[in-house]
Amino acid sequence: MNFDRTEEGRQLADSIARFVERDYDFDARRKIVASGEGFSRDAWKTMADLGLAGLLLPVETGGFGGGAVDAMPVMEAIGEALIVEPYLPTVGLGAQFIARAGTAAQKERILPAVISGDVTLAFAQLETDARYDLAHVATLATQRDGGYVLDGEKRVVVHGEYADILVVSARTGGEAGDESGIALFLVERRAPGVAIHGYRTLDGLRAADIAFDGVRVAGDAIVGDARNGLPLIEAVVDYATALVCAEAVGAIRYANDATLEYLKTRKQFGVPIGSFQALQHRMVDLYIEYEQVKSMASLACASVDSEADPTARKRIVSAAKVRVADACRRVSQDSVQLHGGMGMSDEVKVSHTFRRLTVIAQQFGDAEHHLERFAA
């Protein structure tokens, strides 16, 4: 057992820190969020140039072949700086499907362009009434002329508005809720029949509801198995869940640092409010939350990298997500409380961290969903 970071890991963390310091302070982020597309293509290109997109993709496609453990410093930085560029949708989800199950042609066409920052992806999965059930896919994929026709509606597709290619889950057989009969399709965002309604989400990111109305795709648009795509979806969503747990580590670290700083500088009754024991003990509990979340994120990332048994992997990832979701709520709520009225203000970064933590608590399943899966 060894918790040391590798030399490469340290260098990576340093280069991200420099990127954030130079290009991504809170004001820069605010401008990016308010801009037309809600993210910065320049910032995304810079992140790609730093090797972040390639980090998690196979060596033979031009990547570095790293795993979730290697991505922890990246995800922590994204959480800490509240980076809105589509790292998770593109690299943590979309490209993972292709890297794990894509054909040689799909990999060759898409992954180098992802690594260079020229192509972004999104995963269109959620549907009305699905909640967090990955098997609840009603969108239909009907075979026609050697290809497929897609019909259905997807909800809250993060980055769905601007992704060049969508990875869409659809049903080739059976009914919503069935474990078999699900497949994944690559769909160009501009394909005829794709109607995208974009909007802002609570955390300042952008997502879309997307309707597929008779959208024709070729037979080679399928990623992986044509009838049994669920295990792949579960594996990749677990992978992304582990990454988002690591993102929570960074966001919680920021919330705690900011709150602690506030306790030391804000004065009432003539003294810093951090001298009050009632507040000290709450702050200590937030510090403990951070340590526990860091532990669970490490465990989840190690598990998605190396656990061969899906049942064991799901159990650990769910344990981590329960713990992270609980901590997200507690830390976000208490950091606002300890900031007093200032914590409510849109001017103060901690209120944005509050919003991101609130979304993370639900992303890929809330605590209740994962408690159920953990005990299954």
Place this chain on the structure above:
Amino acid sequence: MDLDPSTEELAFRDEVRDWISANLPPELKDKVVRYQSLAKDELLRWHRILAARGWVAPSWPREWGGTDWSVAQRYIFEEECGYAGAPQLPPFGLAMCAPVLVKFGTPAQQQRFLPRIYRGDDFWCQGYSEPGSGSDLASLRTSAVHRGNHYIVNGQKTWTTLAHMADWIFCLVRTGSDAASKKQDGISFLLIDLATPGITVRPLVLMDGGREVNEVYFDDVAVPAEQLVGDEGRGWTVAKFLLGHERLNTARIGISKRELERLKEYAASQRKGGRPLIDDPRFRDKLSRLEIELIALTMTNLRFLDRFRTGGAPGAEVSMLKIKGTEIQQGLTELMMQAAGPLAQRVEAYAGMDDDDRMMALLAPRYCNYRKTTIYAGSNEIQRNIIAKQVLGL
């Protein structure tokens, strides 16, 4: 980062596990896992089995019987002992008095006491708390007046765990005047033979009905001056060393893992509405959250050990392990009692009761008893004060 144990660590774990399984007397294990309290001779029996193997005091220096194990090995050993249901040996001699003697004792004191502690010849207890001095330990008033070759001790200690079994007590006493500029000054660390005339030990019965703690009264007790450890008036330094002394297993992970398994088995055997209680969603969610907290704490404990391995001194980390570890221990006792339902109200056994019912009769007292864990060894509020000061700089 590599979260898998190394080949060497796995081999060591297997060696320890095999040895415990071959050498832990089944009747002792049975009592431990059935929540029965152990008599002094039973504790000493396990102590001597470990001593004979050379494993009773792993963290001591090699010359006094330590094992030279790495931090990881020591942790594995403690976790395995806890998980296997080995009796928990009282820390007062092995883990408290002995490290103090190694650090502050004279060669004569070390020679006199350490081998006897190692062999289990002397049973020690700790004289810290007083009626007016709990969390504010430095306000203690038990006095020791230097007269000739002796200190004359007067005063009272309380909450003294296992004093009724002990041969010796190590005490913090006040040797300086009350007018000293700081209350931490003028405190000394004194070793006292409990057979000395003038000492009275009285039991304090706790709400679980058990005898575990005592009041110890000192009435003109003459203690030979050579039983002072460290310099007169510098006892607070010794006390602080003891508080900060490496406590790798503060969280008691191994024991909690065993208890969790037991709770799951037990909850699976109880029925609610015709179905196993463990499948009841309301119960199951509580159980799962507790299990997840334990998984997280296990990993946090390993991360902290890794810091010590690379040279960091254990400080406020231990406080966090204490807070979380005791919360989990209490949570387990509470859920165990909840699993027993109304039958948990029975706290006495009667003739003909089967073993499971006898065990069940100990669940509620155990729940009561475990309320102590967040109070003793520096209450969890004091631990939060320590973290606030040392880690957060508040």
